[in-house]
Amino acid sequence: MYSSVGGTYYQTTGSQMATNIAHVQSIQGQIITQHAGTYVIQSSTMDGEGAPLSHTTRASPATVQWLLDNYETAEGVSLPRSTLYNHYLRHCQEQNLDPMNPASFGKLIRSVFIGLRTRRLGTRGNSKYHYYGIRIKANSPLNQFTDEQTMALRQQPIYHGKKMRFANNKVEENDGMYSHYNSGHQDSSQTQQQHHQQFLGDASGAIPNFVEVDTSVMPLHDGIMMDHIRTFEKIYREHAEAIVDAVVNLQFSLIEALWQGFWRNQTLEQQQSTDNNYEKRLPKDKLYTMCKYEPLQKYVQRSDYAFYQALVEVLIPDVLRPIPSSLTQAIRNFAKSLENWLKGAMHGVPDEMVKTKVGAVSAFAQTLRRYTSLNHLAQAARAVLQNTSQINQMLTDLNRVDFANVQEQASWVCQCEDAMVHQLEQDFKKTLQSQNSLEQWAVWLEGVVNQILKPHEGSANFPKAARQFLLKWSFYSSMVIRDLTLRSAASFGSFHLIRLLYDEYMFYLVEHKVAAATDETPIAVMGKVRQFIDLGNAAALNSLDTCNVSIAAGVKPSYIPHNTVINSSGNGHAVDSVTTSTNAATTTVMVLTPAISHTGNISTTAQTNPISNTHQVSLRATPATTQLPAGQKTIVVMPVSTVGAGEVYPMKRMKTE
Known part of the structure; x- marks a missing residue:
């Protein structure tokens, strides 16, 4: 009472x-x-x-x-x-x-x-x-x-x-x-x-421990004071808390407004209807000046990777757990909009900070897309694994596959031990015959990953070994699917679905293993891989067996708004000097791959239009006085598109000619 x-x-x-x-x-x-x-x-x-x-x-x-x-x-x-x-x-x-x-x-x-x-x-x-x-x-x-x-x-x-x-x-x-x-x-x-x-994860730990900006690596400049740094750290955390509030309430459309408020790019109506005291605590001009401070960029990148990883674990706490399709679609739509929202909200922000923020949010969006796809595959495969007649048909078809022939064809490419391949084959059949649940299959797959990668634990070669395992797993499974296709197996559709799921889940497991081994978050691992791919595509030098590609920092003259320099020397060190034409409409691109020791710098100049921000460039020959030493070759890398406008370096999607 x-x-x-x-x-x-x-x-x-x-x-x-x-x-x-x-x-x-x-x-x-x-x-x-x-x-x-x-x-x-x-x-x-x-x-x-x-x-x-x-x-x-x-x-x-x-x-x-x-x-x-x-x-x-x-x-x-x-x-x-x-x-x-x-x-x-x-x-x-x-x-x-x-x-x-x-x-x-x-x-x-x-x-x-x-x-x-x-x-x-x-x-x-x-x-x-x-x-x-x-x-x-x-x-x-x-x-x-x-x-x-x-x-x-x-x-x-x-x-x-x-x-x-x-x-x-x-x-x-x-x-x-x-x-x-x-x-x-x-x-x-x-x-x-x-x-x-009800399907979301625990949000109590969604705000990671943001470490302080490391000002010891570079002195403060441009009027930036330590009070400004501490204020930024505080409002950045408050900003993250507001994003968590929106996410846990599935108010995804509010994220754009939160970003606009933080970067002071609100519409007039938004400014009149809200009292955003960010401006009072850290004025916009001071905020934008601070964005050029490299330690602050590192702080933002590190914080964003940790924060977005926490948000992933809130939205998709278990990639195998059934969740409503409407929630899956809402998350995918959210991921699809993220990058455009952020770019719009950061209009006018210094390019260095934009690239840092967009890189992290792109990795976040890609992770959400991958995990929702994995979850969708898991629910479809769950129905197959629970169907006794389908499992029996899969066993019948699998026993007809000539695994000896598969191993013979794959061994030259993968160079795996016959005993290990045979063991995986038998374990797979045994697990399938037991009609295990999806969760039991997940335990088996994780055991395979642990078994393969255990010899590489603690070594610097661990990430490479993990990537090689994924390639070999995919190659072997492709060979098995090929055999089933040629035999017109009745359960081909079921095997195809299972193969897609297991490939995705293997990727998920390896991603987390590499993250743990490198003391990074999975999103940070994928974000850095994305940067590597962008630069790798730019250089496109995979066919050069002895050439190590290095990216030179370069000196960007004030009269050339777009200046990308990609070069290499035989010993793997970037060429020190960077030459640029006195013509304001040109920029220099150099890639040197000497077969013998070489001390000279051979450059090729590419024409660009700095006014119209033209993506296509044309080459003109180097001066006749420039001679290539014997045994040397110059590879010219031409930018065909840029990351964005303004001062952004044209580093993405480049081709070799």
């Missing part, structure tokens, strides 16, 4: 109130201890505005217990305030109780769940106020109700309180009445959103 006079102490077990009630006089109110925690029900304290919390003394004991039975506190989650109030109205109707107004109910919520905060998610005009740190229990019957089912029960008056100030893209605490209570029609997708949130 709930006593409205003085303070009452309740001890409960499960969802039942204890029958033994000990009355304890308390000025602050009542304490309810449940298996999930201890809750204080205030009865005579004052709120932030000095108004007595008299509404709590009118709360029914059934209402208090109803709150404890259906809601729980948790880090990194939130619920719309309107949704909670709708649930409360339904409860009052079922219990024949007179409902409190929204503001009073809000105070009761904060009294029961101590430490609850309020935040607004959404743009002005479409925003919704949320209780941050609370969620519906998984076994609560409230999960089945939609907002429409309780909409007719809502109170008509609109309650006004003190205005909430939008700061740092978050809403400050408001212990008073609702400042924005919308009695209009609620979005029918709210219930679906709450359902989807």
Whole structure:
């Protein structure tokens, strides 16, 4: 029972109130201890505005217990305030109780769940106020109700309180009445959103430990002070917290606005409707100047890799666990938009920082696409692995494959031991015959990866060995699929699906193994691989057996806005000197691959148009006085497209001529 006079102490077990009630006089109110925690029900304290919390003394004991039975506190989650109030109205109707107004109910919520905060998610005009740190229990019957089912029960008056100030893209605490209570029609997708949130991972660790900017490697310059660095670190973390709020509530469209607010590229309407105090704490011009400071770029890159990895683990905590297709599609659409959102939000930001940010977010988007595809394959394959007739047919067809011939053809390419290949063949057949679940197959696949890579653990050669394993695994599985195709195997479709899944899952496992071995996050590993691929495609020198490609930093003259220098010497060291034409419309591209020791620099000049930012370039011969030493050859690399406009170096998608 709930006593409205003085303070009452309740001890409960499960969802039942204890029958033994000990009355304890308390000025602050009542304490309810449940298996999930201890809750204080205030009865005579004052709120932030000095108004007595008299509404709590009118709360029914059934209402208090109803709150404890259906809601729980948790880090990194939130619920719309309107949704909670709708649930409360339904409860009052079922219990024949007179409902409190929204503001009073809000105070009761904060009294029961101590430490609850309020935040607004959404743009002005479409925003919704949320209780941050609370969620519906998984076994609560409230999960089945939609907002429409309780909409007719809502109170008509609109309650006004003190205005909430939008700061740092978050809403400050408001212990008073609702400042924005919308009695209009609620979005029918709210219930679906709450359902989807059950499939998300724990967001309590989504904010990694951002280390400080290492200013010891380079002195501060351009008027940058240590206070500016510390302010940036603080607001960057706050910015990350706001992104987590949006992600855990599946409010993906808010990410673009958050980025625009941080980089000060908001529309006029956004500027008028929000009080973004980032500008007060770190002015835009100072922020953009700091973006040219290399240690800050490293800080952002390192932080983004860690942060985006944490977000991946929130959105897709288990790549094999079934998740709704609608959630999968929402994540894929989110990934598809990320890069364009960020580029638009960072318009005018120094190119060095843009490249750093875009590189990390591109790796994040690619990871989301890969993991959702892997999850989709897993659900399709699960049905096959649970079908006894299909498994029997697969076994029959697999036993007809000439594995000796497969090994004979593949051994020259892969150079794998016959005994190991035979062991994998037998283990695969045994696991298939056992009709193991998808999760059991995952354990077997991980065992294969561990067995192959164990000899390379702790060595610098580990990443290369991991990549070689993936190539060999793919080659062998292709040979088996080829044999099944030639035999017109009835289970070819099932094998093809299983092969796609296992290839993707092997990639997933190896990616994480390499990340652990190199003390990086998987996203950081893939982000750096992407940079390597871009430069590798630019040089396209894979056919040169003895040539080590090196990228020279180069000196970019002020009159040449696009100047890319890619060169190499026989000993693997970049050529020191970089020559450029005095003509403002030219830039020099050098690639030297001497077969014998050579000390000279042979250059080839490529024509560009710095005004129109032309992607195509043409070559002109070097001066006749330039002679190639005997046995030397010069390979000219021509840029055919650029990363972006402005001062961005044309490093991507280049061809060799």
